[in-house]
Amino acid sequence: MLQIEVWQRVMIWLVIAFGALLAMPNAFYTTVDAHNTALTQIERNGTTPELEADVAAWPDYLPSGIVNLGLDLRGGASLLTEIQLEDVYQSRMVGFWQEVFQALNAERPNIGTFRRQSIENGEIRVRLTERPDQIERAMEIVRGLSRPTLSLTGGPSSDIEVRAEGDVIVIGLSEAEKQQIDDLTMQQSLEVIRRRIDAYGTREPTIQRQGDDRILVQVPGDVSTDDLESLLSRTARLSFHPVVRSTSDPQARVSVGQLLLPDAEREGAFYILEEREVVSGQDLVDSRPTFQDGRPAVNFRFNSAGGAIFGRHTAENIGALFAIVLDGEVISAPRIQTAITGGSGVITGEFTLQESAELAILLRSGALPAGLDVLQKQDVGPDLGEDSINAGRIACIVAFIAVLVFMFLSYGRFGLFANVALIINVILIFGLLSLIGATLTLPGIAGIVLTIGMAVDANVLIFERIKEELKSSKGPARAIELGYERALSAIIDANITTFITALILYVMGSGPVRGFAITLGLGIITSVFTAIFVTRLFVVMWFEYRRPKTIEV
Known part of the structure; x- marks a missing residue:
């Protein structure tokens, strides 16, 4: 019998009302976006009267989730970057040298003297240099320092490879270890980039790995590629080294275990430093812009282990110079006046206020494990984004009107029910997109347009089935009931296959492809719901009210 239980009707109307409530903020997009941005800024940087006014412009008791606009709709900056994985190999071997030196030095009576030629x-x-005939013995000593790692075939492997070239031992990383380093480096780089952009105050960035050594960064909003490149391209590797002496000779001779680095503030000035780090930026837990003697500076704080090492070194080297090195340049080389036991300090230099703020962000978010090169950059202006929105809006309106007219001319009153359900369908799509915080791009709009066309397919199947049942001399109630029942299997089959396609696109794709898959997948869910439940509810309510003896579809 043609009927829907009361509780089912209540649930359908509740779903529609909940979806409309979630979608409502998108009708006041500018106000809600300013509200959300103000809340984020207050949480990170504190409040101001302007931010409080933006927050108060939208009631707290209403949902504030909106569909975030992607780079192609809102404008912004896009960078394709490449991570220099070779830098990590080099850094790894520099750190490994101390282990090699200690192991070989302990066997000096057996293998004789040795000298490090290079780390390149x-x-x-x-x-x-003394007993080259002991090369095999020395190689065995170095191999004893190896650690197990997982190879590409899944079996155990060594993390280093050792070979001989005459009287020279060559120590490098194995392919299995390089693969593990590459994966870890890319994961760390993604996380550091994400933290830097979050600290910069932008919302809804797209940060994706592409290939083995590339990362795509897209930041919607009022951000230029120059600002973004400046924020991301610096490695921000901070370290503290004892100073051997200063010099003005860029070709000054340095001993093994020493570095020659330029002074960042004084052109033509250089420092010879000990290669070993007393403490590194990995031990930093916080950094903030501040002022020192009325000039911009950066305050930093170590964790307990780093603070203890820092305090012990300063206590033992009062009167000595201590270099603060950032990305291969000495940004400050103060003289240790007293023991610094509090685990914190101040970096001073020729900073502007903006430079001190950016340096604090870089240090707080962590150093990139390797250098980063910008391969491609693109600015998308707000005007271009507005043009894309208008084009997408026109496409949706044209598709919407075409479908509405077709359904009404083809099925009359039943077509009108399907049209109302189609409007509800679009509302539910935006409600779900707002609920999950999805980012809408041009391909996403294409997915919505496709969903509008597909949404009426189920209704066409149902209405055509009802027409066939009416031709079999069945009554209106029975024809409508059989039409919904017998069209259900075809509706489910067609939409499940399309949903599987959308799922594959989401899992295997990236960027715009995922945007298309999300809107298509959500559109399938809402279109099935509106076709099977919403239009049927409208038909049943109309039938109960009018009790027609005959119907025309």
Whole structure:
């Protein structure tokens, strides 16, 4: 019998009302976006009267989730970057040298004297200067320092490879270890980039790995590629080194275990530093812009382990110079006046207020594990984004009107029911997009347009089935009931296959493809709901009210 239980009717109307409530903020997009942005700024940087006014412009008791606009709709900056993985290999071998030196030095009576020739291209080259005939013994000593790692085939492997070239031992990383380093480096780089952009105050960025060593960064809003490149391209590797001496000779001779680095503030000035780090930026837990003697500076704080090492070194080296190195330049080399035991300090230099704020962000978000090169950058202006929105809006309106007219001319009153359900369908799509905080792009709009066309397919199947049942001399109630029942399997089959396609696109795709898959997948869910439940509810309510003896579809 043609009927819907009361509780089912209540649930259908509740779903419609809930979806409309979630979608409502999008009708006041500018106000709600300013409200959400103000809340984020207050949480990060504190409140101002202007931010409080933006927050008060939208009631707290109403939902504030909106569909975020992607780069192609809102404008912003896009960078395609490449991570220099070779830098990590080099850094790894520099740190490994101390272990090699100690192991070989302990066997000096057996293998004789040795000298490190170089650490280049991720390889350590050590020459046996006294007893080259002991090269095999020395290689076994170095191999004893290896650690197990997981190879590409799944079996255990060594993390280093050792070979001989005459009287020179060459120590490098194995392919299995390089693969693990690459994966870890890319994960760390993604996380550091995300933290930097979040600290910068932008909303809804797109940060995706592309290939083995590339990362795509897209930041919607009022951001230029120059600002974004400045924020991301710096490695922000901070370290503290004892100073051997200063010099003005860029070709000054340095001993093994020493570095020659330029002074960031004084052109033509250089420092010779000990290669070993007393403490590094990895031990930093916080950094904030501040003022020192009325000039912009950066306050930093170590964790307990770093603070203890920092305090012990300063206590033992009062009167000595101590270099603060950032990305291969000495930004400050103060003289230790007293022991610094509080685990914190201040970096001073020729900073502007903006530079001190950016440096604090870089240090707080962490150093990139490797250098980053910008391969491609693109600015998308707000005007271009507005043009894209208008084009997408026109496409949706044209598709919407065409479908509404077709359904009404083809099915009359039943077509009108389907049209109302189609409007509800679009509202529910935007409600779900707002609920999950999805980012809408041009391909996403294409998914919505496609959903509008697909949404009436189920209704066409149902109405055509009802027409066939009417031709079999069945009554109106029975024809409507059989029409919904017998069309259900075809509706489910067609939409499940399309939903699986959308799921595959989301899992395998990236960027715009995922945007299309999200709107298509959500559109399938809402269109099935509106076709099976909403239009049927309208038909049943109309039938109960009019009790027609005959119907025309």
